[in-house]
Amino acid sequence: MRHAWLPAAVARLARLPLPALHVLGWLGGWAAWLASASYRRRWRAHTRLAGLRGWGRWASVGAAGQQVAELPRLWFGPPVRVGWEGAAHIEAALAQRRGVLFLTPHLGCFEVTPRAYAERFGVPHAAPITVLYRPSRHAALEALLRRARQRPGMAAAPTTLAGVRQLMQALRRGEAVGLLPDQVPPQGQGVWAPFFGCPAYTMTLAARLAQQPGVQVLLAWGQRLSWGRGYVVHVQPWAQVMGEPLAPDPAQAAAQINRAMEALIRRCPQQYLWGYARYKAPRAPSPTA
Known part of the structure; x- marks a missing residue:
């Protein structure tokens, strides 16, 4: 019962205007940065690795808080304004009735991307999107996440063997799949790159999903506009960003995907989640993984 208060709190926040949530999030991001020495050390180390300096570096502190504060509105509140850049690439992929794999880093508002897809393409084109997510250890939060990520045109798959099968089956049906390839996987499910x-x-x-027969890979991310004006979802084909096919070797393919994520992040580094523990050692896999 520790988190019994959570659904009611999220429901109240979902009714707030997006500009108000972004102000609260900006303040919360700075409060978290000031309160945690370990967070500050990690943020400093990661931004230095990327060569990030000046305003963009400091703006990422507040943007990380905005990323959290906007979730209730996206999950359970009134629709937000979403524009598109590169939607034609999705339309072309769906016209061929081939599976589409969206790769998105922890950049901008990565929650808005599958929702915007489901609303514009999933239901009208009968091509839903299945997103991979890591289940929470807290029952109340897990129930909230399941409810938030199950909607018309959108389904959620947990990071388990059954979830991976769900992703594979969606691609074989010519549907869309989305995941965050810069998320640290459990031990034995990744390589160092x-x-x-x-x-x-x-x-x-x-890489395994991208190399399934006929699958088209699109790189996508949701840019958060200033002053709560909404979002813009940017979409580009893999070849347009990388100019080379994905290597069959897992280590080489992982390195390529990391470079692709870097290319997206450098376009808007102030909205990347630099405090994420990207370089941590992998955890031991769960019995169901």
Whole structure:
């Protein structure tokens, strides 16, 4: 019962205007940065690795708080304004009735991307999107996450063997799949590959899905507009960003995917989650993984 208060609190926050949530999030991001010495050390180390300086570096502190504060509105509140850049790439992929794999880093508002896809493409084109997520250890929060990520045109798959099968089946049906390839996988489910010049344990699942027959890989991220004006979802084909096919070797493919994520992050570094423990050692896999 420790988190019994959570659904009511989220429901209240979901009714707030997006500009208000972003102000609260900005303040909360700085409060978290000031309160945690370990967070500050990690943020400093990661931004230095990427060569991030000046306003963009400091703006990322507040943006990390905005990323959390906007979730209730996106999950359970009124619709937000979303624009598109590169939607034609999705339309072309769906016209071929082939599976589509969206790769998105911890950049901007990564929650808005699958929701915007589900609303514009998932239901009208009968091509839903399945997103991979890591289940919470807290029952109340897990129930909240399941409810937030199950909606028309959108389904959620847990980071288990059954969840991976769910992703594979969706691609074979010609549907869309989305995941965050810069999320640290459990031990035995990744390889060490450079990320901003430093070895990071990187999942091999993204490459395995990308190499399924007929699958088209699109790189996508949701840019958070200033003053609560909404979001813009940016979409580009893999070849347009990387200019090379994905290597069959898992380690080489992981390194390529990391470079692709770096390319996206450098376009808007102030909205990347630099405090995420990207270079941590992988945890032991759960019995169901």
